[in-house]
Amino acid sequence: MKSKAASYPYLLWMLVFTIIPLVMVVYYAFTDTTGAFTLDNFVNASDYSEVFLYSLYVALISTFICLVLAYPLSFSISRCTERKQSMIIMFLMVPMWMNFLLRIYAWVLILQSYGPLDTMLSFFGLHLNLIGNTGAVIVGMVYEFLPFMILPIHSVMSKIDDSLIEAAEDLGCSAFYVFRKVIFPLSVPGIISGITMVFVPTASTFLVAQYLGGTQFMIGDVIERVFQSDHNTGSAIALVLMVVILGFLVFMNRFGDKEAVAR
Amino acid sequence: MLKENVVSLKNVDFKYSNEVILNNINLEIYDKEFITLLGPSGCGKTTTLRIIAGFETPLEGDVFFEGKKINDVPPHKRSVNTVFQRYALFPHLNVFDNVAFGLKIKKLPKKEIEKKVKEMLAIVDLKGYEKRPVRALSGGQQQRVAIARALVCDPKVVLLDEPLGALDLKLRKDMQIELKQIQQKTRKTFVYVTHDQEEALTMSDRVVVMNNGVIAQIGTPEEVYNEPANAFVADFIGEANIIDGIMLDDCKVSILGKTLNCVDKGFGKNSPVDVVIRPEDIEVVPADQATLVGVVTDTVFKGVHFEMSVMCENCQWLIHSTVAQKVGDKIGMTVIPDNIHIMNKMFLNPNNEIFTEVYYSSEEENTTTFLLEGCEITIPDMYFAEGERIHIVLPPDALYIAGDGIGQLDEVYIESVIWKGAHNEIILESDERKWIMQSDTDEQVATYVPICFDFSKATVERVEVSDEV
Numbered sequence: 222m223k224s225k226a227a228s229y230p231y232l233l234w235m236l237v238f239t240i241i242p243l244v245m246v247v248y249y250a251f252t253d254t255t256g257a258f259t260l261d262n263f264v265n266a267s268d269y270s271e272v273f274l275y276s277l278y279v280a281l282i283s284t285f286i287c288l289v290l291a292y293p294l295s296f297s298i299s300r301c302t303e304r305k306q307s308m309i310i311m312f313l314m315v316p317m318w319m320n321f322l323l324r325i326y327a328w329v330l331i332l333q334s335y336g337p338l339d340t341m342l343s344f345f346g347l348h349l350n351l352i353g354n355t356g357a358v359i360v361g362m363v364y365e366f367l368p369f370m371i372l373p374i375h376s377v378m379s380k381i382d383d384s385l386i387e388a389a390e391d392l393g394c395s396a397f398y399v400f401r402k403v404i405f406p407l408s409v410p411g412i413i414s415g416i417t418m419v420f421v422p423t424a425s426t427f428l429v430a431q432y433l434g435g436t437q438f439m440i441g442d443v444i445e446r447v448f449q450s451d452h453n454t455g456s457a458i459a460l461v462l463m464v465v466i467l468g469f470l471v472f473m474n475r476f477g478d479k480e481a482v483a484r
Numbered sequence: 485m486l487k488e489n490v491v492s493l494k495n496v497d498f499k500y501s502n503e504v505i506l507n508n509i510n511l512e513i514y515d516k517e518f519i520t521l522l523g524p525s526g527c528g529k530t531t532t533l534r535i536i537a538g539f540e541t542p543l544e545g546d547v548f549f550e551g552k553k554i555n556d557v558p559p560h561k562r563s564v565n566t567v568f569q570r571y572a573l574f575p576h577l578n579v580f581d582n583v584a585f586g587l588k589i590k591k592l593p594k595k596e597i598e599k600k601v602k603e604m605l606a607i608v609d610l611k612g613y614e615k616r617p618v619r620a621l622s623g624g625q626q627q628r629v630a631i632a633r634a635l636v637c638d639p640k641v642v643l644l645d646e647p648l649g650a651l652d653l654k655l656r657k658d659m660q661i662e663l664k665q666i667q668q669k670t671r672k673t674f675v676y677v678t679h680d681q682e683e684a685l686t687m688s689d690r691v692v693v694m695n696n697g698v699i700a701q702i703g704t705p706e707e708v709y710n711e712p713a714n715a716f717v718a719d720f721i722g723e724a725n726i727i728d729g730i731m732l733d734d735c736k737v738s739i740l741g742k743t744l745n746c747v748d749k750g751f752g753k754n755s756p757v758d759v760v761i762r763p764e765d766i767e768v769v770p771a772d773q774a775t776l777v778g779v780v781t782d783t784v785f786k787g788v789h790f791e792m793s794v795m796c797e798n799c800q801w802l803i804h805s806t807v808a809q810k811v812g813d814k815i816g817m818t819v820i821p822d823n824i825h826i827m828n829k830m831f832l833n834p835n836n837e838i839f840t841e842v843y844y845s846s847e848e849e850n851t852t853t854f855l856l857e858g859c860e861i862t863i864p865d866m867y868f869a870e871g872e873r874i875h876i877v878l879p880p881d882a883l884y885i886a887g888d889g890i891g892q893l894d895e896v897y898i899e900s901v902i903w904k905g906a907h908n909e910i911i912l913e914s915d916e917r918k919w920i921m922q923s924d925t926d927e928q929v930a931t932y933v934p935i936c937f938d939f940s941k942a943t944v945e946r947v948e949v950s951d952e953v
Contacts, residue, residue: 387568391566
């Protein structure tokens with residue numbers, strides 16, 4: 222069985238870098254420092270439930286904004302010629318070649334008091350707190366993860382055969398109906414993977430809130446801090462986050478299947 | 485029977501990024517007929533169909549539907565439905581929903597939709613397939629869904645764009661008959677596009693033969709087969725021996741140095757013509773009883789008949805006969821006058837004559853250069869003074885396709901390639917003129933090639949300015 226042999230290195234890779242770490246996280250989450258079984262870690266973790274809910278809230282809002290921005294954009298990109306498409310996609314990707322921290326720091330500079338945006342707004346007599354609040358965190362998140370929403374939606378949309386659109390027109394669809402009956406249902410898989418690709422990292426990311434959110438941390442930041450002093454509680458929080466995300470993924474996929482088949 | 489027009493195209497022109505796709509198309513489509521647009525790829529047949537469907541708007545000319553001009557009516561408001569080349573079924577819907585798509589858009593009551601879809605699926609032989617996803621169907625079944633989806637909307641006209649192209653031969657043959665039956669059962673006008681001449685002849689009431697954006701001939705299958713309008717149609721439809729001939733007089737044509745009787749008149753004495761003889765119209769007789777005598781070079785059994793190649797006067801003849809002849813045998817060939825079809829030459833400048841002015845010349849090198857469509861072309865071993873008018877005659881064999889890709893004239897379009905028994909006659913189109921070329925190799929129609937001139941086969945003369953007019 223040649224084909225099986227070729228997969229061994231990857232299986233080994235998965236074992237070393239996925240399975241074992243996962244098992245370790247689970248082990249730490251259910252044991253104390255001496256290695257004895259305990260549920261105390263989860264009790265400790267529940268102290269952070271407020272941060273946890275806040276993180277999910279920020280992630281949901283950011284994902285929603287990404288979707289609202291990315292969907293029409295992906296649609297209009299997918300109607301361009303192929304050359305134009307790859308050029309626009311490249312321009313969307315260019316910021317991602319820069320370091321993640323640098324990009325967040327750029328937002329700090331833009332949004333800070335007496336920064337360019339604040340100065341500009343003060344000309345119009347507006348004095349707002351642009352940084353150190355949830356809004357700033359969401360702006361940072363959307364900026365970071367927008368391309369992850371655009372790419373899957375665009376790739377699904379650009380694969381919609383023109384003849385399907387023509388067929389719909391031919392069968393009596395106005396532009397609106399072509400969208401509702403053909404383009405939208407066919408783009409659902411892209412929306413699902415876009416939402417997944419944005420929601421999961423926004424829910425668990427760290428540093429963005431530290432820079433832009435003032436005192437309001439997100440769960441990713443909490444895990445980072447807690448882990449430095451207490452592996453066990455850190456693992457417990459991480460495990461809870463993982464389970465929640467897993468639940469979310471299962472839900473999204475079910476929704477997607479239903480959407481793709483029915484209608 | 486009075487024939488009612490459903491769709492008519494009047495003087496329709498269409499260009500795609502400066503390339504002429506359709507050139508002055510005039511076409512009347514009658515009610516309840518099965519009409520086929522037939523031609524090689526790139527001839528404009530699909531574009532014509534798309535203009536009727538409303539996906540393209542003609543640059544010039546008008547499209548009428550039941551007498552009303554519909555140039556600017558969008559596709560979803562036209563009473564025509566299309567069966568697409570690769571079916572274009574909606575992958576997210578099952579068979580029932582695909583077929584019901586158009587009816588749902590029209591917001592018909594649910595009960596009625598169900599009834600109509602069921603009926604239509606029965607017509608296309610897909611009863612019981614309602615709940616299947618379209619991806620799980622075979623090519624032939626997908627095809628039927630596509631047909632049902634178009635027909636269920638009850639359009640006046642159904643447009644079919646090479647719908648059988650993706651099916652294998654056996655299935656295609658079955659579907660041809662089935663399609664024809666569906667058309668007769670539903671009593672609708674079918675406009676069918678294909679490049680398969682056999683398919684066109686089998687199914688159609690009328691055939692529209694197209695080439696290079698123009699209509700070469702419109703007629704019943706019998707008409708286009710038996711009385712082709714020109715050598716292109718004769719060559720494209722069925723098999724044919726096409727030979728250069730000269731009309732000696734009414735009902736007398738000379739080919740390969742022999743005089744034959746025919747029934748065509750009015751071509752004028754000594755005018756060059758194309759002579760078309762179908763392979764099945766040639767009768768094999770003993771060599772001493774015929775004017776045309778040749779040697780059999782090849783015999784192939786084709787099931788119903790034998791296909792034989794006969795070399796006669798340096799010209800390859802194709803004969804279909806139920807009696808096999810041995811390779812190497814000398815045979816005579818006769819054709820009854822009725823079966824000799826005479827047609828005007830498609831090309832009126834048989835020697836590629838050019839009148840031009842010497843642009844530049846060199847006495848030392850003995851060369852003359854003239855301008856042709858903006859390119860400098862140098863004639864070696866000939867000297868004419870600068871500014872003189874010259875008359876260049878380039879017989880078809882003086883042209884050749886540049887094998888190394890560097891031509892004296894680049895980007896020349898191959899308009900048609902017709903086998904003339906001994907060589908291919910190729911008609912080419914450059915920016916400003918058409919060319920006729922002889923070639924032993926087969927070239928691909930509708931491609932661009934660089935061409936060169938062999939001036940050793942050409943004649944060049946000085947002309948007095950007064951001569952020219």
